[in-house]
Amino acid sequence: MTPAINADRLWQSIMDMARIGSTPEGGSCRLALSPEDTEARALLLDWCRPLNLRFEQDAIGNMFLRREGNDDAAPAIAFGSHLDTVPTGGRFDGVFGVLAGLEVIHTLAESGVRTRSALELVNWTNEEGSRFRPAMMGSRVHAADLPLEDALAITDDEGISVREALLAAGQCGGLTPSPRGWACWLEAHIEQGPVLEATGADIGIVTGTVHARYFQLVVTGEPSHVGPTTMDRRRDSLAAAAEIILAVERIALGAEPGGRASASWIENYPNARGNVANITRLHCDVRHERAECAAAMDQELRDAIAAIAARRGVLVAIDPYATFGPVAFDPVLGALLRDKAGARQLVTRDLIAAAGHDSVLIAPLCPSAMLFVPSVGGITHNPREYSTRQHVARGAEVMLEAVLALAG
Amino acid sequence: MTPAINADRLWQSIMDMARIGSTPEGGSCRLALSPEDTEARALLLDWCRPLNLRFEQDAIGNMFLRREGNDDAAPAIAFGSHLDTVPTGGRFDGVFGVLAGLEVIHTLAESGVRTRSALELVNWTNEEGSRFRPAMMGSRVHAADLPLEDALAITDDEGISVREALLAAGQCGGLTPSPRGWACWLEAHIEQGPVLEATGADIGIVTGTVHARYFQLVVTGEPSHVGPTTMDRRRDSLAAAAEIILAVERIALGAEPGGRASASWIENYPNARGNVANITRLHCDVRHERAECAAAMDQELRDAIAAIAARRGVLVAIDPYATFGPVAFDPVLGALLRDKAGARQLVTRDLIAAAGHDSVLIAPLCPSAMLFVPSVGGITHNPREYSTRQHVARGAEVMLEAVLALAG
Numbered sequence: 001m002t003p004a005i006n007a008d009r010l011w012q013s014i015m016d017m018a019r020i021g022s023t024p025e026g027g028s029c030r031l032a033l034s035p036e037d038t039e040a041r042a043l044l045l046d047w048c049r050p051l052n053l054r055f056e057q058d059a060i061g062n063m064f065l066r067r068e069g070n071d072d073a074a075p076a077i078a079f080g081s082h083l084d085t086v087p088t089g090g091r092f093d094g095v096f097g098v099l100a101g102l103e104v105i106h107t108l109a110e111s112g113v114r115t116r117s118a119l120e121l122v123n124w125t126n127e128e129g130s131r132f133r134p135a136m137m138g139s140r141v142h143a144a145d146l147p148l149e150d151a152l153a154i155t156d157d158e159g160i161s162v163r164e165a166l167l168a169a170g171q172c173g174g175l176t177p178s179p180r181g182w183a184c185w186l187e188a189h190i191e192q193g194p195v196l197e198a199t200g201a202d203i204g205i206v207t208g209t210v211h212a213r214y215f216q217l218v219v220t221g222e223p224s225h226v227g228p229t230t231m232d233r234r235r236d237s238l239a240a241a242a243e244i245i246l247a248v249e250r251i252a253l254g255a256e257p258g259g260r261a262s263a264s265w266i267e268n269y270p271n272a273r274g275n276v277a278n279i280t281r282l283h284c285d286v287r288h289e290r291a292e293c294a295a296a297m298d299q300e301l302r303d304a305i306a307a308i309a310a311r312r313g314v315l316v317a318i319d320p321y322a323t324f325g326p327v328a329f330d331p332v333l334g335a336l337l338r339d340k341a342g343a344r345q346l347v348t349r350d351l352i353a354a355a356g357h358d359s360v361l362i363a364p365l366c367p368s369a370m371l372f373v374p375s376v377g378g379i380t381h382n383p384r385e386y387s388t389r390q391h392v393a394r395g396a397e398v399m400l401e402a403v404l405a406l407a408g
Numbered sequence: 409m410t411p412a413i414n415a416d417r418l419w420q421s422i423m424d425m426a427r428i429g430s431t432p433e434g435g436s437c438r439l440a441l442s443p444e445d446t447e448a449r450a451l452l453l454d455w456c457r458p459l460n461l462r463f464e465q466d467a468i469g470n471m472f473l474r475r476e477g478n479d480d481a482a483p484a485i486a487f488g489s490h491l492d493t494v495p496t497g498g499r500f501d502g503v504f505g506v507l508a509g510l511e512v513i514h515t516l517a518e519s520g521v522r523t524r525s526a527l528e529l530v531n532w533t534n535e536e537g538s539r540f541r542p543a544m545m546g547s548r549v550h551a552a553d554l555p556l557e558d559a560l561a562i563t564d565d566e567g568i569s570v571r572e573a574l575l576a577a578g579q580c581g582g583l584t585p586s587p588r589g590w591a592c593w594l595e596a597h598i599e600q601g602p603v604l605e606a607t608g609a610d611i612g613i614v615t616g617t618v619h620a621r622y623f624q625l626v627v628t629g630e631p632s633h634v635g636p637t638t639m640d641r642r643r644d645s646l647a648a649a650a651e652i653i654l655a656v657e658r659i660a661l662g663a664e665p666g667g668r669a670s671a672s673w674i675e676n677y678p679n680a681r682g683n684v685a686n687i688t689r690l691h692c693d694v695r696h697e698r699a700e701c702a703a704a705m706d707q708e709l710r711d712a713i714a715a716i717a718a719r720r721g722v723l724v725a726i727d728p729y730a731t732f733g734p735v736a737f738d739p740v741l742g743a744l745l746r747d748k749a750g751a752r753q754l755v756t757r758d759l760i761a762a763a764g765h766d767s768v769l770i771a772p773l774c775p776s777a778m779l780f781v782p783s784v785g786g787i788t789h790n791p792r793e794y795s796t797r798q799h800v801a802r803g804a805e806v807m808l809e810a811v812l813a814l815a816g
Binding site: 087263 | 494495496536537538541543599600601602618620622630631632633634635636637638639641644646647649650651653654657660661664665668670671672673674675676677678679680681682683684685686691693695761762763764786787788789790791
């Protein structure tokens with residue numbers, strides 16, 4: 001009989017982790033490689049200590065916690081997620097996947113179950129990309145999607161590089177980032193959307209992800225005075241950026257239900273109250289379940305920008321600096337998750353993930369799969385992000401069953 | 409015969425002052441009470457030293473440089489402007505008025521002319537309002553439009569207060585800010601608009617200013633994820649702010665030629681690439697030659713904001729934190745400037761100032777007037793801001809004539 005996970009311990013670990021970087025609104029803020037992220041990593045190591053895991057860390061700060069199996073020749077079964085959050089983060093995004101993985105190992109240790117294959121619990125560095133772009137940075141470097149040296153040179157909005165942040169946080173490990181020959185990869189995560197709750201499903205089987213394209217834009221106009229400068233002589237970069245923001249939104253509305261687009265980050269210069277702005281930077285993204293639709297949204301955005309730039313006499317430089325997906329996760333692993341959930345009388349539903357996840361980067365390296373648990377109200381990246389004790393316990397149970405089936 | 413100003417010396421002083429905080433594009437950046445502003449103030453004092461002026465400074469940092477007259481009982485004739493600039497400042501805005509005033513005193517000293525009334529050259533603190541809002545802060549405090557203690561507590565975007573900045577810059581003078589019993593006030597300034605150049609005028613006689621209203625807005629939405637959050641469930645504060653920015657622009661277009669409106673400053677939170685923004689702050693202003701039209705623009709803006717907020721489910725807090733004008737300058741002083749320009753065969757044109765100036769605050773205290781010199785291309789708050797050597801020399805000549813006529 002399969003040992004049972006300890007739902008109380010899992011829940012308590014999520015609540016304890018949430019206290020690191022806790023915000024007045026009830027969420028958590030642990031930007032990648034911040035003191036809070038570093039403290040969260042230390043707490044994870046503390047929890048792992050009694051479990052006799054071997055800790056390894058690579059040069060981008062990814063953490064690997066290995067439980068040896070009976071067969072040294074068998075490739076490891078790997079699972080995990082990330083502990084960093086967005087500035088308005090909740091308590092579950094990423095954290096659930098890491099701590100569900102820890103609970104799986106904890107349960108096996110407690111029950112004295114030793115698997116044939118080794119198990120590896122992973123905490124990826126900077127999944128969110130809030131402080132350092134691009135998102136999924138640690139898994140990108142691991143998968144050679146982003147060269148280590150390029151990643152280390154990336155700076156945050158304060159000019160601090162990833163290299164400096166890793167050193168300051170003491171998170172610069174000795175391993176060269178590279179694939180570790182895993183048999184397969186599993187990631188448990190909250191849905192971050194409303195579908196599971198709305199359809200009464202307990203477990204989402206993530207069959208794949210959308211295709212997303214990220215853009216950094218620089219709008220350049222001409223400085224002038226807010227008073228005497230007549231409207232026809234202005235080349236207002238902020239007004240042009242405002243039009244672009246609304247164009248992004250319009251493109252998204254035209255691409256639903258499979259598509260989304262967002263403009264979420266802005267920096268304005270001189271950002272002075274007496275001055276028509278002349279340089280405005282924007283970040284936006286477009287994403288769609290179908291790659292060709294995302295490409296069409298990309299083209300729509302470029303066309304809209306060209307029209308706005310021409311009409312307003314501003315320049316817009318477009319840097320399409322990163323993409324992810326589309327990814328189709330391994331159908332055999334998906335079927336295993338579906339079966340294990342079904343055997344427990346849990347209702348499953350197949351889903352496409354609209355957000356990026358580290359699994360997107362791992363999928364080309366080894367068979368990979370994700371499971372989702374419901375997000376109450378579909379609310380996420382928000383202090384009110386919530387999944388119930390039962391939601392997360394069921395997710396961890398299915399993970400345990402799947403890991404046992406895979407690891408033998 | 410009137411002594412003649414030294415056009416070369418005036419021009420050279422403007423160029424020398426522009427080197428303080430000079431920018432690669434050829435402009436100047438001297439934010440109020442920054443090290444550059446402080447250095448500019450020190451240079452002005454250096455230049456005044458041989459002229460035996462009495463220097464006084466008040467607690468908001470306004471500088472008064474007094475040349476005594478023959479009649480101690482006669483109230484002083486005051487003139488000047490400001491040395492601070494916007495971040496993308498040019499070489500002439502404000503600087504011209506201070507250095508034209510200095511050139512007037514220099515010319516009188518050199519010619520051995522002693523006037524009956526004393527003369528006071530003034531450099532007002534923080535006219536631009538780029539670092540600390542509101543604009544015209546020094547003259548506002550002088551005129552009791554803004555209480556000193558309130559002004560001292562105002563902070564810049566880094567949280568540094570005016571009080572701290574004054575102390576750090578060594579610009580906290582001993583005088584309590586208050587009106588100084590001047591006989592009248594004159595300010596020479598660049599036009600910052602295209603009218604004088606376009607109409608072939610040499611000197612603008614500023615008959616008054618527009619009425620302007622400044623607003624600080626806070627848009628509050630709801631944080632969410634840029635990926636899974638469907639468009640209908642977003643309460644995106646940045647998209648709402650973008651609509652407000654375009655509403656401001658639309659209101660301005662409907663109010664021309666007498667009106668303008670601008671949104672020039674923005675701050676976005678969490679300003680993270682994975683997050684739909686939930687707090688966006690905006691600064692905007694509306695202004696019109698006719699006060700009732702500015703009031704109508706104000707109402708239009710509020711109506712537009714209410715509609716945007718209701719449709720998008722966001723909250724918008726409106727802080728109408730300051731206004732200026734409308735002001736009608738003294739017609740007798742205006743006629744004097746017109747006559748003196750005409751006597752030199754200069755073409756004059758009457759104008760309404762669309763920007764705020766310290767003179768707006770001084771006008772209620774004593775008869776006040778402004779003269780403008782042409783701005784090439786109407787370009788201002790821009791490194792390319794330019795007035796020719798002849799433009800500024802003619803402006804200073806008319807100032808000298810007017811000062812002599814007034815000071816006896």
